[in-house]
Amino acid sequence: MTKILAKSAKAGFEEKNDLVVEVSPLQNGSGVVIDLQSPVKNQYGRHIEALIKDTVTAEGFFDVQVNVLDKGAWDYTIKARTIAALERGMKQ
Amino acid sequence: MNDPKTRLRRTMMFVPGNSPKMINSADIYGADSLMFDVEDAIAITEKDTARHLVANALKTLKFHSETVVRINHPTQTPFGMDDLKVILPSKPDMIRLPKVEDVSEVQLITDEIEKVEKENGWPEGTINIIGAIESVKGLYNVREICQQPRLIAIALGAEDFIANLKTQRTKTGIELYYARSQILMAARDAEIQCMDTVFSDVKDMEGFEREVTNSRDMGFDGKSVIHPKQITAVHRIYTPNDKQLTHALKVLAAFEDSLKNHKGVLAVDGKMIDGPIVVRAQRIVDQAKAAGIDVEKKREEI
Numbered sequence: 001m002t003k004i005l006a007k008s009a010k011a012g013f014e015e016k017n018d019l020v021v022e023v024s025p026l027q028n029g030s031g032v033v034i035d036l037q038s039p040v041k042n043q044y045g046r047h048i049e050a051l052i053k054d055t056v057t058a059e060g061f062f063d064v065q066v067n068v069l070d071k072g073a074w075d076y077t078i079k080a081r082t083i084a085a086l087e088r089g090m091k092q
Numbered sequence: 093m094n095d096p097k098t099r100l101r102r103t104m105m106f107v108p109g110n111s112p113k114m115i116n117s118a119d120i121y122g123a124d125s126l127m128f129d130v131e132d133a134i135a136i137t138e139k140d141t142a143r144h145l146v147a148n149a150l151k152t153l154k155f156h157s158e159t160v161v162r163i164n165h166p167t168q169t170p171f172g173m174d175d176l177k178v179i180l181p182s183k184p185d186m187i188r189l190p191k192v193e194d195v196s197e198v199q200l201i202t203d204e205i206e207k208v209e210k211e212n213g214w215p216e217g218t219i220n221i222i223g224a225i226e227s228v229k230g231l232y233n234v235r236e237i238c239q240q241p242r243l244i245a246i247a248l249g250a251e252d253f254i255a256n257l258k259t260q261r262t263k264t265g266i267e268l269y270y271a272r273s274q275i276l277m278a279a280r281d282a283e284i285q286c287m288d289t290v291f292s293d294v295k296d297m298e299g300f301e302r303e304v305t306n307s308r309d310m311g312f313d314g315k316s317v318i319h320p321k322q323i324t325a326v327h328r329i330y331t332p333n334d335k336q337l338t339h340a341l342k343v344l345a346a347f348e349d350s351l352k353n354h355k356g357v358l359a360v361d362g363k364m365i366d367g368p369i370v371v372r373a374q375r376i377v378d379q380a381k382a383a384g385i386d387v388e389k390k391r392e393e394i
């Protein structure tokens with residue numbers, strides 16, 4: 001079932017090995033748009049973006065702006081913060 | 093695989109459940125169990141992010157230590173049931189139920205665990221429970237609580253308990269003597285493990301070692317720890333010395349010999365050996381093995 005964000009929401013902290021994920025609703029058909037800032041963007045940027053996109057769609061969202069400020073987070077943290085931000089964005 | 097009911101739990105280290113940095117490094121210190129905390133270590137506004145972080149860590153990272161998640165209380169707080177919903181599918185070895193006061197709370201969690209085990213086709217007993225007594229009411233019900241089949245260990249949570257008693261922690265530990273004794277008796281009666289509370293002054297290693305030695309001598313199976321540097325001290329204190337290990341190996345050898353040759357009464361070094369002594373000997377050998385002692389070599393030397 002397609003889920004829709006009710007509002008913008010953030011999760012995570014600007015700390016080592018963590019990241020801040022901010023999600024915002026986009027118009028129908030916009031897709032998942034990711035703006036990534038990361039110290040390892042050159043090496044892992046594509047991997048991180050694919051992971052975020054997969055997580056967002058697996059959670060049932062298709063039109064989301066995702067702004068990410070990464071501080072060297074491992075994959076499980078990226079996934080967890082993305083899910084938490086989406087969950088927060090669902091609540092009115 | 094270690095039997096969850098009997099595996100060594102000399103140390104159970106608290107790991108704040110919303111700190112990726114601490115979760116990433118938690119496994120390198122050699123604690124027997126890691127307890128990811130989404131309860132008191134987490135601000136009310138971050139309960140949701142912590143539970144997702146711990147669940148994803150458990151799904152993704154491979155931990156050598158046993159994994160435990162301390163959830164928020166399922167009826168005293170609005171967070172506990174949501175914790176279970178997110179955490180249980182990530183298959184921790186144990187759920188720590190804080191501030192347990194009544195068997196119904198253990199039953200509630202047991203029901204949730206059973207549901208998830210069935211949904212995922214996991215064998216019954218994949219996820220177990222450790223309860224923490226943190227109030228006088230909980231202490232009064234500890235015998236009944238310990239008899240719950242899914243509960244395989246019980247712990248004392250002293251900080252809340254002494255607040256409830258209207259006193260404070262002392263160096264002698266006199267304020268906790270009754271609670272420690274009662275919890276231990278209930279655990280032994282139910283044949284489950286018993287963990288001692290944390291020692292929060294990380295700088296006072298002398299006081300820490302004294303407390304660990306005392307709780308070991310009382311009969312506790314292990315200690316909750318809050319800093320990696322406390323782990324080595326606990327493991328050292330829980331490591332049997334050469335004399336104890338030699339005696340334990342002799343007891344086990346005599347016991348095996350008696351089974352093989354259908355002998356009745358056993359004696360080692362002039363002392364009679366019976367069932368409990370054999371169990372204790374096995375425990376000493378297990379502790380020695382866990383501490384990295386070459387038990388087989390020692391066995392050959394005897």
